[in-house]
Amino acid sequence: MDLDPSGHDAADPLAPFRDRFSPAPGVVAYLDGNSLGRPPAATAERIAAFVRDEWGARLIRGWDEGWWETPTTLGDRLGALALGAGPGQVVLADSTTVLLYKLARAAVAARPGRTEIVVDTRDFPTDRYLLGGIAAERGLTLRPITTDPAAGVTPSQIADVVGPSTALVSLSHVAYWSGWRADMEQITGIAHDAGALVLWDLSHSVGSVPLELDGWGADLAAGCSYKYLNGGPGAPAFAYARRDLLPSLNQPVQGWTGRRDPFAMAPGYDPEPGVRRLLSGTPPVLGLLPLTVSLEMLAEAGVDAVRAKSEKLTEYVIALVDARLAPFGVTIGSPRDVAHRGGHVTLRVPGARELVTGMQERGVIPDFREPDGIRIGPAPLSTSFTEVRDGLAVLEELLSAG
Amino acid sequence: MDLDPSGHDAADPLAPFRDRFSPAPGVVAYLDGNSLGRPPAATAERIAAFVRDEWGARLIRGWDEGWWETPTTLGDRLGALALGAGPGQVVLADSTTVLLYKLARAAVAARPGRTEIVVDTRDFPTDRYLLGGIAAERGLTLRPITTDPAAGVTPSQIADVVGPSTALVSLSHVAYWSGWRADMEQITGIAHDAGALVLWDLSHSVGSVPLELDGWGADLAAGCSYKYLNGGPGAPAFAYARRDLLPSLNQPVQGWTGRRDPFAMAPGYDPEPGVRRLLSGTPPVLGLLPLTVSLEMLAEAGVDAVRAKSEKLTEYVIALVDARLAPFGVTIGSPRDVAHRGGHVTLRVPGARELVTGMQERGVIPDFREPDGIRIGPAPLSTSFTEVRDGLAVLEELLSAG
Numbered sequence: 001m002d003l004d005p006s007g008h009d010a011a012d013p014l015a016p017f018r019d020r021f022s023p024a025p026g027v028v029a030y031l032d033g034n035s036l037g038r039p040p041a042a043t044a045e046r047i048a049a050f051v052r053d054e055w056g057a058r059l060i061r062g063w064d065e066g067w068w069e070t071p072t073t074l075g076d077r078l079g080a081l082a083l084g085a086g087p088g089q090v091v092l093a094d095s096t097t098v099l100l101y102k103l104a105r106a107a108v109a110a111r112p113g114r115t116e117i118v119v120d121t122r123d124f125p126t127d128r129y130l131l132g133g134i135a136a137e138r139g140l141t142l143r144p145i146t147t148d149p150a151a152g153v154t155p156s157q158i159a160d161v162v163g164p165s166t167a168l169v170s171l172s173h174v175a176y177w178s179g180w181r182a183d184m185e186q187i188t189g190i191a192h193d194a195g196a197l198v199l200w201d202l203s204h205s206v207g208s209v210p211l212e213l214d215g216w217g218a219d220l221a222a223g224c225s226y227k228y229l230n231g232g233p234g235a236p237a238f239a240y241a242r243r244d245l246l247p248s249l250n251q252p253v254q255g256w257t258g259r260r261d262p263f264a265m266a267p268g269y270d271p272e273p274g275v276r277r278l279l280s281g282t283p284p285v286l287g288l289l290p291l292t293v294s295l296e297m298l299a300e301a302g303v304d305a306v307r308a309k310s311e312k313l314t315e316y317v318i319a320l321v322d323a324r325l326a327p328f329g330v331t332i333g334s335p336r337d338v339a340h341r342g343g344h345v346t347l348r349v350p351g352a353r354e355l356v357t358g359m360q361e362r363g364v365i366p367d368f369r370e371p372d373g374i375r376i377g378p379a380p381l382s383t384s385f386t387e388v389r390d391g392l393a394v395l396e397e398l399l400s401a402g
Numbered sequence: 403m404d405l406d407p408s409g410h411d412a413a414d415p416l417a418p419f420r421d422r423f424s425p426a427p428g429v430v431a432y433l434d435g436n437s438l439g440r441p442p443a444a445t446a447e448r449i450a451a452f453v454r455d456e457w458g459a460r461l462i463r464g465w466d467e468g469w470w471e472t473p474t475t476l477g478d479r480l481g482a483l484a485l486g487a488g489p490g491q492v493v494l495a496d497s498t499t500v501l502l503y504k505l506a507r508a509a510v511a512a513r514p515g516r517t518e519i520v521v522d523t524r525d526f527p528t529d530r531y532l533l534g535g536i537a538a539e540r541g542l543t544l545r546p547i548t549t550d551p552a553a554g555v556t557p558s559q560i561a562d563v564v565g566p567s568t569a570l571v572s573l574s575h576v577a578y579w580s581g582w583r584a585d586m587e588q589i590t591g592i593a594h595d596a597g598a599l600v601l602w603d604l605s606h607s608v609g610s611v612p613l614e615l616d617g618w619g620a621d622l623a624a625g626c627s628y629k630y631l632n633g634g635p636g637a638p639a640f641a642y643a644r645r646d647l648l649p650s651l652n653q654p655v656q657g658w659t660g661r662r663d664p665f666a667m668a669p670g671y672d673p674e675p676g677v678r679r680l681l682s683g684t685p686p687v688l689g690l691l692p693l694t695v696s697l698e699m700l701a702e703a704g705v706d707a708v709r710a711k712s713e714k715l716t717e718y719v720i721a722l723v724d725a726r727l728a729p730f731g732v733t734i735g736s737p738r739d740v741a742h743r744g745g746h747v748t749l750r751v752p753g754a755r756e757l758v759t760g761m762q763e764r765g766v767i768p769d770f771r772e773p774d775g776i777r778i779g780p781a782p783l784s785t786s787f788t789e790v791r792d793g794l795a796v797l798e799e800l801l802s803a804g
Contacts, residue, residue, distance in 0.1 A: 022458030032462045039458045044450035051446035051692075055634055056424030060434045060767055067635055095683025097657030098500055121669070125658040126683070129671035133656035226684070232457055233469055234686035254535035255499030256527040265772055267523070269531035281497020281528070282628070284636035287689035290453075365462055370667055 001319040005385035008316065014301055014309050017381040028363035029391030033379025034204055034344045035367050037230035043293045050289050067285045072276060074288055078238055081299055084212035089243050091278050092288055096203055096237040097126045099222040102251035102278060103239055104134050107168045107197045107220060110248045114167035116143045120153055124176045127201055131170055150333045152180025159190050166196035174204035174342030177369055179334040181209060181342045185216035203227060208310055208343035210303050213240055228343065228379060230294035236284045241275060255280035301381060309380040310343045316385055317345045317376050320392045328399035333373055344377035358398045364391040403721040407787035410718065416703055416711050419783040430765035431793030435781025436606055436746045437769050439632035445695045452691050469687045474678060476690055480640055483701055486614035491645050493680050494690055498605055498639040499528045501624040504653035504680060505641055506536050509570045509599045509622055512650045516569035518545045522555055526578045529603055533572055552735045554582025561592045568598035576606035576744030579771055581736040583611060583744045587618035605629060610712055610745035612705050615642055630745065630781055632696035638686045643677060657682035703783060711782040712745045718787055719747045719778050722794045730801035735775055746779035760800045766793040
């Protein structure tokens with residue numbers, strides 16, 4: 001691969017999108033789009049307009065003019081655009097942690113008599129912590145699998161551990177550390193053969209890799225909207241539940257928003273038949289506004305074009321590391337095979353924490369991940385090849401300066 | 403009380419605040435500040451500036467520059483200003499429903515062997531639904547009390563039902579329907595004498611009536627920030643837990659944000675010793691911005707001045723109803739004694755639903771509440787006495803037109 005970025009940028013059909021993001025003065029390279037996506041420039045005004053023209057001018061009437069349905073109207077849009085999910089299966093609400101909790105609780109209740117939850121010991125902490133809590137409170141057992149740190153979960157690992165005791169398998173689709181992309185379709189099939197459900201954390205997938213939840217037979221999924229979806233710091237999350245599972249899913253946080261005919265304020269909880277049964281509290285309408293902007297941009301770009309650029313960006317990261325950084329002891333902690341790779345690449349190098357600090361002081365922003373990871377997450381809509389080259393050049397300078 | 407509003411407005415020390423809210427063209431009277439508070443005009447630009455200058459320009463570095471601590475820094479500010487709570491006891495996160503769930507679960511776990519949860523059958527639906535769910539999943543029993551619809555829970559009602567079986571008493575401080583203001587201090591004392599904990603829903607109290615959670619010996623509380631706190635539609639909620647209870651409070655939604663040293667991403671959940679143990683997912687930083695603006699305004703006005711005007715506004719509502727609407731069969735569904743009244747007044751009248759529709763068509767916005775309630779919630783910072791008069795005059799017109 002050509003190490004000169006100019007040709008890649010010139011050939012990049014998504015290059016014009018980069019100028020549509022809010023400027024970041026002094027930032028030489030933002031390589032952390034997989035942690036917090038940049039805001040489109042239109043986002044600030046979109047929110048301000050909402051505050052003035054909807055919240056401020058429509059006031060309480062807004063609830064009858066679309067706000068109340070935001071979790072599902074926006075959920076359907078996200079589902080169609082980025083999840084491969086037909087309507088009526090996606091909501092936006094809460095945080096990823098809370099939605100994972102609700103889905104996991106509903107899942108184990110839907111598999112009574114089964115006693116095990118399969119969990120990846122290298123999964124993102126929230127997933128591990130919450131499943132540990134659920135196992136303890138429901139009298140279940142965690143069945144841990146330990147994945148290759150530079151790769152991730154394989155179908156054969158799942159085949160080895162699932163069986164008649166398995167209630168739920170909980171996995172990340174793209175691993176937060178290595179960027180490994182799991183084979184959702186095959187793993188789901190293996191779990192289904194054992195009668196188990198699978199819950200996918202899509203936080204590092206959505207908006208970066210194409211997803212076909214319906215097509216792959218997925219059961220349950222949740223994820224974050226502030227990474228590749230540019231939803232803003234701490235934005236609400238999304239949850240997916242396959243339509244035919246919904247009647248059997250009873251999540252424990254029974255609030256008025258998940259109840260049938262909520263404004264009747266009637267006695268007793270009677271969940272909505274549809275996907276709104278996953279909701280609990282009042283829809284976070286204002287917090288979801290940035291997502292409305294970025295979904296429009298994603299629709300314009302197209303998820304396939306996003307993935308095509310992402311593949312090339314991560315390939316370029318690997319080529320630069322091999323050519324320029326390997327001599328300093330930097331190795332690739334991510335899959336080299338693009339078929340197994342998500343949208344980010346983690347470099348492994350001793351002193352990673354200090355190197356990331358040095359990079360940040362020079363306007364280059366990747367992420368440090370314990371113990372020795374420098375995570376490079378170029379966002380296809382906002383990151384150029386030149387930016388990647390400039391960012392890694394700073395790392396090279398730091399390494400060569402010792 | 404003088405039915406002419408002009409003198410009241412002229413004497414109102416908070417009158418200048420009204421012009422600092424975002425305009426609502428065509429709205430004659432907004433009488434629903436207890437459902438959704440109006441945005442200060444400064445809110446739109448504050449959010450836009452955050453998107454440009456913090457999210458957009460600081461990017462991921464913002465998490466180290468105060469964002470991560472937002473739930474507690476803003477929580478402490480809210481606690482000092484409006485809750486009577488010392489630092490380290492309040493977080494902002496999630497929704498009211500999710501926080502009530504976490505607190506109630508933690509509370510019943512902190513009272514092992516006790517089997518009952520006392521619940522008000524007229525409490526807001528979310529509170530009833532979620533306690534029903536918790537009772538079912540934890541093998542507990544709901545001990546219902548039924549309050550006077552035009553009033554609310556009394557200390558003697560609680561004294562009648564609490565005992566050695568009571569784990570938790572869950573109540574609203576100000577009733578969503580009647581506006582009854584419970585005696586938190588006395589009820590808490592009665593529950594404590596029985597060894598039980600009390601969880602208060604402050605959604606209709608906060609920013610409207612003075613609260614002294616520390617002084618009243620409160621255990622646990624949660625509430626909404628989009629009513630009198632002007633946090634915007636679906637804004638994150640707040641939770642309070644008394645400092646000395648924290649070590650015994652284990653909430654079930656174990657996420658990375660509630661863990662000690664979260665970025666170590668270590669195995670096993672080990673909750674933060676302090677109030678952050680109530681957190682689960684990534685802090686909703688962007689969704690909390692409107693609250694930062696309105697808390698500044700509330701600090702400037704002072705909660706005591708807010709309450710003083712609120713008392714006068716609700717007194718004025720009652721006086722107008724008695725003088726002008728009672729002949730049409732309108733009665734007061736709220737406490738007439740200001741000592742028992744929160745910040746809103748509910749009128750009872752046959753055909754309330756249709757009357758509210760008619761009022762809205764004429765630019766007057768109250769709330770309809772099943773079965774016969776027209777809820778009038780004047781927000782002291784944004785509502786004038788003239789507005790109240792004009793709004794109720796429209797109701798009078800509708801009634802006199804039959």
